[in-house]
Amino acid sequence: MDAAAAARDGQTALALRLAKHLAPPPATAGGADDDDASARGCGNGNVAFSPVSVHAALALVAAGARGATLAQLLAFLGAPSAEVLADFSRRVADRVLADRSDAGGPRVLFGGGIWVDASRGGLADAFRDVAADVQKSEARTVSFAKEPEAAVKMINEWVKKATANLIGSIISVDDINGDVDLVLANAVYFKGAWQSPFITYETWTGAFHRLDGVVTKPMFMTGFKDLNVACMDGFKVVKLPYEPGAAPASQQRKRRRGRGAASKSKATPSAPEVDEGTRYSMFVFLPDAPGCLSTMVDMVTASPAFLYGVLAEMKTRRVKIKLPQFEISFSWSDLKRDLSRLGLSLPFSREAADLRGICEVVDDDAAASARRPTFLSKVAHMAVVKVNEAGTDAAAVTAALYGGGRPPDTVEFTADHPFTFFIMEELSGVIVFAGHVLDPTK
Template identity: 30%
Template sequence: MENSPQSNTSALFNTDFCLRLTSQILENEAPKGSNFVASPSSLHVMLSLIAAGSKGQTLQQLLHFLGSTSVGDLNLLSSKIISTVASPTENLEGGPLLSFVNGAWLDQRFILKPSFQEIAKDFYEAEIKNVDFEAKAKEVVEEVNLWARMATNGLVKQLLPDKSLDSETALVLANALYFKGAWDQQFDPSMTQQRDFHLLNGQIVQAPFMTTKIFMRHLYGSFDGYKVLQIPYQSGQDARKFSMYFFLPSEQDGLPNLIQMVKLNSGFLNQQFKTNLERLPQLWIPKFKFSYEFEASETMKDMGLRLPFKPGEMTEMVDTGNGDDGIYVSDIFHKSYIEINEEGTEAAASTAVRFKCCAIIPTPSFVADHPFL
């Protein structure tokens, strides 16, 4: 899905990260024969904010992982993503509905460092709340889940698992992305029919497929090893133009090879694919809806990002009162949802990162229940 061609280097880095992440998830999920949907942009923005609170080798590893040379570039890219996706102050009739929000829940024992708080608010438009993880961890889980549910129009129902936060939690950062758009040329539901769909593991399943009248023309392109179908969304009064791109491998089991090919071609998704209006005698698109969730920290480690999950150099985010002990990433929760039908697309994604303090401050107490002077 895209809204306009991008040519700047930071945007190339962003899409390269998207492809590496997609490839890693596909490698993990392909043996299961299951569908998956994820939002690399949601994870990229979250990791960029984490980079703003890091230093030393941890920062350098994050920059390398995200394909950037500076925190400043990451902040600018994230700000651009958020401002592009964010809905206008007034809904523009006929256009897609979009939103991208960020939030932070900080334990009341600590304070955000002024420089990080400024970045979180100015570039990421994050809403920051003080909470009590010691006494009200369960309530904070419910609060974050309600926030994500409302930000995704109810599509992400439980971002944080039960009991995922406790007294050792210092900070939670989260974001939520939502999209709903109607096709510029909608499909006729009466023409939808069951057809065979070929899974990567060789199995064949029945699925509902949408189609259009044979005389309709579609934006189509044929390339070496794959085909591209571009389906625009209605824009109405919205100046932004959004389309969904389907990349179909020529071979039924060609998806892993296609992903590997685009991984090796830096900036693949940023090129302008030449699609022309053509009549397609055979056009069948599966109608589907599904959700996917995973704890992303192990995936990040498999891709080479390890230092943020260790205590040491994430010291530019929170003032813990313990010198330079700082905090570190404990868990990364990610949930996504997509539905494609005859009318259009509805999709959502949300990411939450839990941080632990390297040295939690013990709660002061004075209980004189033994001999004293």
């Protein structure tokens, strides 16, 4: 496996680990052990998050990490080296998260913000360059100690603008204390139209069976469509494609000129030599029985190879689909705890974190500098996903503080019980949003 493919698989693996971590445990199906479910950020509530946003935030931290802290971040993100991780992050920002709305594709917004306390003396030049070049992050100097309200207002106004007003804030004054020297944030906004929209007058109320046995009445989008679908042992998966985003005209000309050479040396899906545009789709994973969500999630999230294998099994068939409209607003108030549970601990350790590459050293006294370490005190994440007949509206922010007869061969896809979804850019294999819908009326 080449380095670019390894970095892509690392991002996919992180997405799958987080999806499994946020899935309701089996006991929730019987209404028990809700405390454990709450500790994992779920329960009977819906979950949505952006793996690409979390990955980008941690990749930016890695750019300023050293020693064992950098090694742990690279292992956690599945990247062979800091250089490979930076190159992968650049490709994601430049191509996967490029706005294609002018070409009829999804509207995508991505960018970062860095706010550093004036007392730290500013960002190190090398870190600033990586932040600007790789993740389109702008740096600003604030005073967290003297003017916390102004700093918080600046950060939240940036978040609101970056997510097209879907997310109004990510931090509060309560998050700012004497330990906070630095806030890193990135935002991802996605709005895509279905390639085959649902017909509004074929949407009506139906029964949805929650894990705890309660029946709710959401609005279901319905129809017969030719869709890619796979029927596996224990679950089905269907692909709902969005209108594709074309590459810029200059890139299309390069692609045509390079077709002959491409036959001799094919680029990997995760690192195309030419901007091929984007191809986004939502993949909906539906267990065969209402109480089998956790079993299905365990299977699907076992490894990137298993997920890719399932998607490779998909074939175009006539599908009778019934999918609820849903709108999820999910706040992951302290991602730090969950990342620590999953094995990422050093960046959060006051004693052991080595993030000396982020800020300039303003004190020549090495002992004094050592008394004020840079570490991550908090990581917050918020995501909003809206799905209706026309398509999907979604945003995420991650912040780190420092009737009739059935036609032949038709597949019934009736999502009237909890399911999992991934929004993926297929040319790269990058999972941009993911979540679990446990009650579409919430």
